[in-house]
Amino acid sequence: MNVPKASEKECIILTISGRVQGIGYRRSAQQKAESLGLTGWVANLENGDVRMVAEGTPDQVDALELWCRNSGPRMARIDRVEVVRQQASGVFVGFVIR
Structure with a gap:
């Protein structure tokens, strides 16, 4: 399996x-990110x-x-999503809830 190099990846903030709080959003986001193979x-x-x-x-x-x-998650109501993209740092291991 070819693993992309950090220079072939990007970071999205x-x-x-x-x-989006108090409804399991972070856990659902973690599951989605992990299913996509993100860190x-x-x-x-x-x-x-x-x-x-x-x-x-x-x-x-x-x-x-x-x-x-x-x-x-089912109970979420999304009003706005702000996006910043940059080159990946390659410093993350896994996808965690903070």
Whole structure:
């Protein structure tokens, strides 16, 4: 199996606003990221948003962004998704909840 090099991967930083805390959003996001083969983390922010930092191939991070915009847990209500893309650092191992 060919594992992409860090230079072939990208990093996506997502800030998700709406009803995303207290409904299992982080756990669902972790499961989705792991199923896509991404590395990184997800955390609640003090203002009620959720932030995710994920690294993988462009197709993998695109799939995560699409999931954040259109899916999520059943009780979620997504009002806004802010996206920043940059080159992957390659520092993450697994995908964790912070």
